[in-house]
Amino acid sequence: MTSSALPDRAEAQAAAATADEPLLKVSGVTRYYGDRIGCTDISFDLWPGEVLAIVGESGSGKTTLLNCLSTRLAPTAGAIEYRMRDGAMRNLYQLTEAERRLLMRTDWGFVHQNPAEGLRMTVSAGANVGERLMAVGNRHYGNIRDTATSWLERVEIAADRIDDQPRAFSGGMRQRLQIARNLVTHPRLVFMDEPTGGLDVSVQARLLDMLRRLVADLGLSVIIVTHDLAVARLLSHRIVVMRHGRIIETGLTDQVLDDPREPYSQLLVSSILQA
Amino acid sequence: MSADRQMNTGPDEGHYNFAYLDEQTKRMIRRAILKGIAVPGYQVPFASREMPMPYGWGTGGVQVTAAILGADDRLKVIDQGSDDTTNAVSIRNFFEKTAGVATTTRTEDATVIQTRHRIPEAPLSEEQVLVYQVPIPEPLRFLEPRETETRKMHALAEYGLMHVKLYEDIARNGHIATTYAYPVEVNDRYVMDPSPTPKFDNPKMHEMAALQLFGAGREKRIYALPPYTKVKSLDFDDHPFEVQHFDRPCGLCGAELVYLDEVILDDKGGRMFVCSDSDFCEDRRARGHVGDMAADPAAASLTGSASTSARTPE
Numbered sequence A: 001m002t003s004s005a006l007p008d009r010a011e012a013q014a015a016a017a018t019a020d021e022p023l024l025k026v027s028g029v030t031r032y033y034g035d036r037i038g039c040t041d042i043s044f045d046l047w048p049g050e051v052l053a054i055v056g057e058s059g060s061g062k063t064t065l066l067n068c069l070s071t072r073l074a075p076t077a078g079a080i081e082y083r084m085r086d087g088a089m090r091n092l093y094q095l096t097e098a099e100r101r102l103l104m105r106t107d108w109g110f111v112h113q114n115p116a117e118g119l120r121m122t123v124s125a126g127a128n129v130g131e132r133l134m135a136v137g138n139r140h141y142g143n144i145r146d147t148a149t150s151w152l153e154r155v156e157i158a159a160d161r162i163d164d165q166p167r168a169f170s171g172g173m174r175q176r177l178q179i180a181r182n183l184v185t186h187p188r189l190v191f192m193d194e195p196t197g198g199l200d201v202s203v204q205a206r207l208l209d210m211l212r213r214l215v216a217d218l219g220l221s222v223i224i225v226t227h228d229l230a231v232a233r234l235l236s237h238r239i240v241v242m243r244h245g246r247i248i249e250t251g252l253t254d255q256v257l258d259d260p261r262e263p264y265s266q267l268l269v270s271s272i273l274q275a
Numbered sequence B: 001m002s003a004d005r006q007m008n009t010g011p012d013e014g015h016y017n018f019a020y021l022d023e024q025t026k027r028m029i030r031r032a033i034l035k036g037i038a039v040p041g042y043q044v045p046f047a048s049r050e051m052p053m054p055y056g057w058g059t060g061g062v063q064v065t066a067a068i069l070g071a072d073d074r075l076k077v078i079d080q081g082s083d084d085t086t087n088a089v090s091i092r093n094f095f096e097k098t099a100g101v102a103t104t105t106r107t108e109d110a111t112v113i114q115t116r117h118r119i120p121e122a123p124l125s126e127e128q129v130l131v132y133q134v135p136i137p138e139p140l141r142f143l144e145p146r147e148t149e150t151r152k153m154h155a156l157a158e159y160g161l162m163h164v165k166l167y168e169d170i171a172r173n174g175h176i177a178t179t180y181a182y183p184v185e186v187n188d189r190y191v192m193d194p195s196p197t198p199k200f201d202n203p204k205m206h207e208m209a210a211l212q213l214f215g216a217g218r219e220k221r222i223y224a225l226p227p228y229t230k231v232k233s234l235d236f237d238d239h240p241f242e243v244q245h246f247d248r249p250c251g252l253c254g255a256e257l258v259y260l261d262e263v264i265l266d267d268k269g270g271r272m273f274v275c276s277d278s279d280f281c282e283d284r285r286a287r288g289h290v291g292d293m294a295a296d297p298a299a300a301s302l303t304g305s306a307s308t309s310a311r312t313p314e
């Protein structure tokens, strides 16, 4: 009785603790390309269920930072800690390669601007969605297919397209397929790099709508890089403004967009800098 | 495989070093083979040499065979189950000339069997070594062309992609339609491509008494299955692995549950199904087994001492 009560209490404590502790802690992250600064001295916390937008002009270091956070690019200095599913806070760059890769294909998602980078273009939509399930050991074809079907429907791709290759899909469909492929393992954190870039305005609007709904339904934490402030406005709770590799302003989305403090942010918002 | 013996053999008046390769190279290949045996199913890189035959003719298998042959060995070479195709004959001649070893077409008499495609129907023993000629050793290659990535996937046993391939197969065909080079998991660890053998032969690899060695010349890889290694064909719970079934016995010897080749008999649509393993078939006929077409005059050409198979290498 007493012996079994102990782990229960420990688990309950861990669960209670995680609710008001950050999911991701970023401290002093810096990345140089030779002498050139990619990003420097970046620190912030990301909370469970929070959507954080990273905005800034071209070359300001958004992608560099996102790649450092998602372990795709090792920082020159600084630390990134992540709260694992068991509640333990781990330094991402001290994980073993096996742990890191498992994290990337189960607890995380990464949505690329160019869907061809995030999809397998030569296998069917169903296999694209099912890949992560098979990677974590699902060995029942019927179940994999059922799950893939329901995810296609969730991202508004007709179920009868399940055996088509993404090569036969429009840009918007490909992006939605990439999203389904990432979400099938119910990740807790999804990184996105300009997910609506390169799409027509009407296609963008539909995708944003869908993303907003999915993020809310699944309680996802998201770090999204965009230079489109309308995207940030629609999706994010908080904004980080970058310039020359540094964070120059951070705050709640409405606050930053309606009442920016920094002169550069004011310029950005007044859309003078927007393409 | 009496490697110690051949040291005394030395270069003879035939101008060739024993079994063609120099001793240094054979030692290098043997080291790769030993490593392969120590880590079943793991692809060991080796410095593949130019051989006096084109890639695609089994240069990987030939190098493995050359490295393990001893003067006392008796070599059998088969291609598609037959000892008499151009490819099999030329490899057999090559070793007769360069090693002077005895050769045979009889499975049970051979100590080393080099094969492309088939595993003999007769069970092999601990005294025998089966050497496979492998064209493409990397089972992950078709979905992941990057070598750095496939190595990492093997190292971390990340084999989800293999099931993506099988998934595609079922989605397209309603069942797993892969019939050749059907991937296996070795010793609960490495996923391996069993060379272009038909999946019919996969179960024979499982816990086989003989040592199995795989050589890929162009791709410079050697891998191995030590005797009695667990070999499991990949599948899904609801689409279990199955071997091909033939709905008839061999037309010549009446054998059932063996791998059959279709043979065209004439230009009027006459055909029959016969054992792909020609030695197995001959042996059965010699012991009096008769298939239902053995008496057919058109089949007579097939039962001559050396068959008339016209198959050519890929």
Ligand SMILES: Nc1ncnc2c1ncn2[C@@H]1O[C@H](COP(=O)(O)OP(=O)(O)OP(=O)(O)O)[C@@H](O)[C@H]1O
Binding pocket: A033, A036, A037, A038, A039, A056, A057, A058, A059, A060, A061, A062, A063, A064, A065, A227
């Ligand atoms: N691989 C690289 N090698 C050298 N310098 C690089 C490399 N990648 C980025 N940089 C530099 O680092 C800085 C930040 O680039 P980054 O791609 O992170 O910007 P970004 O904000 O994502 O820009 P964009 O909006 O154009 O995508 C730039 O000065 C860029 O030239």
Ligand SMILES: [Mg+2]
Binding pocket: A062, A063, A064
């Ligand atoms: Mg960028």
